[in-house]
Amino acid sequence: MDIYCPVCGEPWDHNELHDVEGVRFEEARRRFASEGCRVFGSTHNSTVDTDKATKSALLHELLGDDIDGIAALMEDLG
Numbered sequence: 442m443d444i445y446c447p448v449c450g451e452p453w454d455h456n457e458l459h460d461v462e463g464v465r466f467e468e469a470r471r472r473f474a475s476e477g478c479r480v481f482g483s484t485h486n487s488t489v490d491t492d493k494a495t496k497s498a499l500l501h502e503l504l505g506d507d508i509d510g511i512a513a514l515m516e517d518l519g
């Protein structure tokens with residue numbers, strides 16, 4: 442399932458949080474909630490998907506470490 446960058450709305454497979462070099466999943470998850478794409482060493486999209494980014498930022502704030510819940514709700518919200 443995909444999670445979305447809270448800054449630019451870029452979709453990422455949530456499993457990629459397991460592959461962030463030098464940090465554990467929990468740390469990667471926490472950083473993704475604030476930094477988004479930058480955790481993966483990527484830059485943010487120049488065209489921001491405001492709708493996805495806003496929803497994602499809100500869900501990360503509300504659900505915290507429930508990454509599966511965040512991904513599922515993002516899918517439900519479209």
Ligand SMILES: [Zn+2]
Pocket residue numbers: 446447448449450451477478479484485486
């Ligand atoms: Zn981004």
